[in-house]
Amino acid sequence: MFRPSRRHFNSKRHNQCDDKCFSTFQRIHLHHHREFHKYHQYFRYFRPAFVLFNILILYLLFNWVGFKGIGIFFAVVISIKEIIYFIFMLRLEKRIFTPIEKLKLGVDEISKGNYNVKVECDVPNDLGLLIYSFNEMAQKLYESERIQNEYEENRKTLVANISHDLKTPITAIQGYIEALLDENIKFQGDKDKYLKTIHHNTVYINKLIDDLFLFSKLDMQKLDFAFESVEIGTFMDDFMEEYKFDLEEKNIQFQYISDLKQEYRVNLDGKRFHQAFNNIISNAVQHGPENDLSIRIKMYLQKDYICLAIEDNGYGIAEDKLPHIFERFYRIDIERKKEYMCTGLGLAIARELIEAHCGEITVSSKEKQGTCFTIKLPILQEYRDESTT
Amino acid sequence: MKRVLIIEDDMDIAELERDYLQFNGYKAEIAQDGVLGLKKAMTGMYDIIVVDLMLPQKDGFEIIREIRKKLEIPIIVVSARNDAIDKIRGLDFGADDYLTKPFSPAELVARVKSHMKR
Numbered sequence: 001m002f003r004p005s006r007r008h009f010n011s012k013r014h015n016q017c018d019d020k021c022f023s024t025f026q027r028i029h030l031h032h033h034r035e036f037h038k039y040h041q042y043f044r045y046f047r048p049a050f051v052l053f054n055i056l057i058l059y060l061l062f063n064w065v066g067f068k069g070i071g072i073f074f075a076v077v078i079s080i081k082e083i084i085y086f087i088f089m090l091r092l093e094k095r096i097f098t099p100i101e102k103l104k105l106g107v108d109e110i111s112k113g114n115y116n117v118k119v120e121c122d123v124p125n126d127l128g129l130l131i132y133s134f135n136e137m138a139q140k141l142y143e144s145e146r147i148q149n150e151y152e153e154n155r156k157t158l159v160a161n162i163s164h165d166l167k168t169p170i171t172a173i174q175g176y177i178e179a180l181l182d183e184n185i186k187f188q189g190d191k192d193k194y195l196k197t198i199h200h201n202t203v204y205i206n207k208l209i210d211d212l213f214l215f216s217k218l219d220m221q222k223l224d225f226a227f228e229s230v231e232i233g234t235f236m237d238d239f240m241e242e243y244k245f246d247l248e249e250k251n252i253q254f255q256y257i258s259d260l261k262q263e264y265r266v267n268l269d270g271k272r273f274h275q276a277f278n279n280i281i282s283n284a285v286q287h288g289p290e291n292d293l294s295i296r297i298k299m300y301l302q303k304d305y306i307c308l309a310i311e312d313n314g315y316g317i318a319e320d321k322l323p324h325i326f327e328r329f330y331r332i333d334i335e336r337k338k339e340y341m342c343t344g345l346g347l348a349i350a351r352e353l354i355e356a357h358c359g360e361i362t363v364s365s366k367e368k369q370g371t372c373f374t375i376k377l378p379i380l381q382e383y384r385d386e387s388t389t
Numbered sequence: 390m391k392r393v394l395i396i397e398d399d400m401d402i403a404e405l406e407r408d409y410l411q412f413n414g415y416k417a418e419i420a421q422d423g424v425l426g427l428k429k430a431m432t433g434m435y436d437i438i439v440v441d442l443m444l445p446q447k448d449g450f451e452i453i454r455e456i457r458k459k460l461e462i463p464i465i466v467v468s469a470r471n472d473a474i475d476k477i478r479g480l481d482f483g484a485d486d487y488l489t490k491p492f493s494p495a496e497l498v499a500r501v502k503s504h505m506k507r
Contacts, residue, residue, distance in 0.1 A: 164443065167469035171491035172401035178493055179405065190408070197401050 029124065099127045106134060115142035158328070165208060165344070169201035204343075211345040214275075215328060218352040225269040225356060229380055232306050233263045236299055239274070243281065252285065253294035260299060265380045266306055268357065276353035276361075279346035280310055280373050288314035305359075305376040316367040325363060326351045391505055393417040394435040396426030396452065397467070398444050402490075406439060406467075409494040410501065423447025430456050437501055440484075442468040442475065450482055457483035463504035467492065 054077075061069040099121045106119040117138050119131050176194045217223040240256040247254040284295055298309045317325060328348040354361045358378050365371040393415045397403040400421070407417040418435075420426035423444040430438055430452070438456065442449035453464055466479045469490040476487045486500050 163471075164469040167490045168399050168402065171469075172399070172405060174491045175402065175405040175494045178495065179409065182495070201401060 026129065029126075029129070095123050095125060096127060099123050099131060103127075103131055103134060106138065110138060110141065115145050161328070162212060166205065169205050169208075172201045173198050173205075208343045208345075211343045211349060215345050215349050215352070218349065218356070223272075223356070225272060227267045227269050227357075229265045230268045230270070231263045232266050232268075232299070232377070233258060233260050235268065235270070236308075239277070240297065247281075247285075247295060250285070251291070252288075253292075255294070255296045256299075257297070258299045260301055260306075264301070264306060266357075266377045267380060268377070272353045273357065276350040276375075277310075279350040280361075280375075283346055284310065284312040284314060284371070288312055302376070304379050306379060308375040308377075309372055310375070311370060311372040313370040316369050317363070317365040317371055318367055322363060322365055326361075390414065390416045391436040392434060393501065394420065394426070394429055394438045396420045396423065396430070396438065396440040396444065396449070398422060398441065402441075402467075405494055406497060409498050413498045413502070415501065421445075423449070423452055427452050427455055431459060433460060435462060437463045437465065437504060439465045439467055439497070439501070442466060442470055442479065450478060453479065453482040453484050463507075465497070465500055465504065467497070 058070060058073065061073050065072075099119075102119045102121050106117045109117040115138055118135050121131050122128065123131070176198050180191065180194055214223070236256075236258065244254050244256070281295065285293065292313075294313050296311045298311070300307050300309075326347050328345050351361050354375055354377075360376050362374050362376075363371065364374075391414075393410050395403050395406050395410075395417055397406065397419065398421050400419075403419045403421070407419055410417040418429070420429050424446045426440065426444070427447060429435070440449045440452055444452070449466060449468065453466070456462070456464060463485045464483065465486040465488060466484045467488045467490065468475065468479075471489045479487050485504055488497060488500065
C-alpha cells in the first residue's frame with residue numbers, strides 16, 4: 001500500500017507549492033484517504049474483539065496471580081492508555097487545533113480589511129488544503145484591492161488634470177468675453193483677435209472633451225472595435241496615398257517605403273488604426289519645424305510582426321522626457337498646446353489603440369535630429385509559418 | 390508707470406492679463422516659462438508679479454520661494470488649483486494674494502491696484 005511520507009509532503013509544500021505541486025499533493029492525500037477508508041471498515045469488529053480479549057486476560061491473570069495481578073494489569077493498561085491519549089492529543093493539537101486557530105486569526109484579519117495575510121501552516125490533511133485555498137483567496141483579494149487603489153489614484157490624478165486643462169481655456173473665454181462686454185475698454189482694433197481667441201478656445205475644449213471621452217472608454221476597455229483580417233501591404237498603400245496629399249499640401253516632404261517581399265494579413269480595425277496613426281503624424285507635424293519638415297514611413301517584417309517606422313527630422317525629444325511621452329496630459333512643448341490642438345492625450349490614445357490590436361508602439365529620438373515611432377502589429381497566426389520561411 | 394511681470398505659460402490668458410493691465414495704466418511684460426520668469430523677476434525691475442503655479446521648467450511655488458529670498462515685491466498667484474492646501478502653500482511660501490481660474494480680469498486689476506497702494 002502506498003503511504004506518502006511527511007518528508008515527501010514537506011519537500012513539496014516548502015517549495016512555494018505551485019499549482020503542479022499542489023495537485024500532486026492532492027492526489028497523494030486522496031489516495032491516502034481512500035486507503036484509510038478501505039481498511040477502516042474492519043475497525044467496527046475490532047472493539048468487541050478487544051473487549052473479549054481483555055476479559056480473557058483478566059480471567060487468566062486471576063487464575064495465575066489473583067487480585068494483585070488484576071490490579072497491576074489495570075494500572076499498566078490505564079498508564080498505557082493515558083500515554084496514548086497524551087500523544088494523540090498532542091497530534092490533534094498540532095494537526096487540527098493550531099491550524100484552526102491560525103486560520104481563525106487570518107479570517108479576523110480579512111474581516112478587518114487587511115488582505116495582506118498568509119497563514120503559515122503545513123499540515124498533511126484536509127485542513128492544510130483549506131489553509132492553502134484561504135491563502136490563495138487572501139492573495140487575490142489583496143491584488144484586487146491594490147489594483148482598485150491604483151485605479152482610484154489614477155482617477156483622482158486624471159480628474160485634477162482635466163479640471164486644470166478645462167479651466168484654462170474657460171478662463172480665456174470668460175476673460176475675453178468680459179473684455180468685449182466691458183464698456184470701459186476700447187478694443188476696437190483687437191476685437192477680431194479676441195473673437196478668434198474665444199472661438200479657438202471653444203474648439204480646443206471640444207477636442208479635449210472628445211479625447212478624454214475616447215481615452216476613458218479605452219481605459220475602461222469599453223471602446224468597441226471592429227477587427228477584420230486585412231492585407232497590410234494593400235491597406236498601407238491606400239492609406240499612405242491619403243497622407244501623401246494632405247502632407248504635401250502643407251509643404252511637408254513625405255515618403256513611404258515597403259520592404260515586404262509578400263503580402264501578410266493582420267487583424268485591424270481600420271478606423272481606430274487610422275486614429276492612432278493620425279495622432280502620431282499630427283504629433284510630428286506639431287512639434288516639427290515650420291519649414292523643411294520631412295516624414296518617412298517604412299514598413300518591414302520582424303519575425304512575427306509587421307513594423308511601421310514613422311520617422312521625422314524634427315527637433316527630437318530630450319532623453320529625460322522620452323519615457324513620459326505616452327503618459328496622458330504630458331506635453332513637451334507647452335507653448336504650442338492650444339495653437340495646434342495639442343491636448344496631451346494624443347500619444348496616450350495612440351498607445352492604447354495599438355495595444356488593443358495586440359501590438360506595441362515604441363519611440364526613439366535624438367535631439368536636433370528627429371524622432372522615430374515604431375508600431376508593431378502581429379501577423380495573423382496562419383500566416384506566421386510563411387513569415388519565418 | 391508701474392511695471393508688472395506676468396509669468397504665465399498660456400498665451401491667451403497672459404495676453405488678456407497684459408491688455409487689461411495696460412489699459413489700466415500699467416506696463417506689463419510676459420514670461421512664458423518658470424526659468425525665464427524667475428530670471429526677469431530677479432532683475433528687480435518690476436513692481437508686482439502675477440504668477441501661475443503650473444509652469445514648464447519651474448513651478449510657481451519654487452519661483453515664489455526664490456523671489457522671496459531677495460525681493461519684497463507683491464506677488465499674486467493665479468492658478469486653476471482650487472484646493473485649500475495649494476492656497477495655503479502659496480501664501481506660506483510668500484505670495485500676497487491667490488486668484489483661482491477662471492477669474493475676472495477686472496478683479497485681477499483691482500487686486501493689483503490694491504497691493505500697489507500699500
